[in-house]
Amino acid sequence: MLAIIGGSGLTQLATLDLIRREVVRTPYGEPSGALTFGKLCEKPVVFLARHGYGHTIAPHRVNYQANLWALHNAKVDAIISVASVGGIRADLCPGTLVVPDQIIDYTWGRKSTFHESSDEPVVHIDFTEPYDDGIRQRILRAGAAAGEKVFDGGVYAATQGPRLETAAEINRLERDGADVVGMTGMPEAALARELGIPYAAINVVANYAAGRANSTNRICFDEIDLVLREAMGRVRKVLDHICEA
Incomplete structure (x- = not known):
């Protein structure tokens, strides 16, 4: 069963054929919300809104451990963020x-880890390739099938938030080799790797980062809302094609 974690602009899946919602208790506290089980294109899917269904949980306050444990407990075999x-x-x-x-x-x-107890050995994971390439290729094929242009590859910089970055910080990220910047990619990807769940991401560019193009002097949040509203419709098309394949 595929799990989809929705971020800003995707707090629900309009095309999901709802079956049930399930409140999950975890050893790590409360997840961001109930798990929503349903079907996309007749394929079973579970959806979780990362920031809560009312978008009330800031990136640095998301309980990533509880979210990933809840999905693992639901026996998902892949996660798309x-x-x-x-x-x-x-x-x-x-x-x-x-x-x-x-x-x-x-x-x-x-x-950032499930292995924090002093009673167990230190656990290291191989994180050379942080995203599962099999899931990445599924997303790329679905994008092509949906007729949507999807960029293959890029370096995601995970920042603390909840504030956006300064122009100087974006310059630093660029020098470090980053192509996009967000606030929720870590430790989510690492926790999925610890649990052995293949994980990949669809990033939606909501705006130019600080100091770039029309964000040279300030970032317009009204424009971000408009961009996300349109772009998330295309993301849903890609998700539908993933499930159709």
């Missing part, structure tokens, strides 16, 4: 869909 990002690279303009292949983690203070 949908998240809005800022475009650093000039060709990644607002509305662009990106399937990243690398991460740089700038977050701090988040619960």
Whole structure:
């Protein structure tokens, strides 16, 4: 069963044929909300709104451990994360869909592992390739089938939030090799890897990052809302084609 984690702009799946909602208790506290079970194109899917169904949970306050444990407990066999990002690279303009292949983690203070007990050995995971390439290819094929342009590859910079970055910080991220910037990619991807769940992401460029193009002096939040409303409709088309395949 496929799991979809929805971020800003995707707090529900309009095309999901709802079956049930399930409140899950976890050893790590409360997930962001109930798991929504249903079908997309007759395929079983579970959906979780990362920021809560009312978009009330800030990126640094998301209980990533509880979210991933709840999906693992539901026996999902893959996770697709949908998240809005800022475009650093000039060709990644607002509305662009990106399937990243690398991460740089700038977050701090988040619960980033399930292996924190002093009673168990230290656990290391191989994170050379943070996204599962099989799931990435499924997304890319679905994008082509849906007639939607999807960029293959990119480096996602995970920042702490909830504030957006300064122009100088974006310059630094660019020097570090980042192409897009968001606030929720970590530790979500690492926790999925610890649980052995194949994980990949669809990034939706909501705006140019600070200091870039029409965000040179300020970022217009009204424009972000308009971009996400249109772009998430295209994301839903891609998700439908993933389930049709």
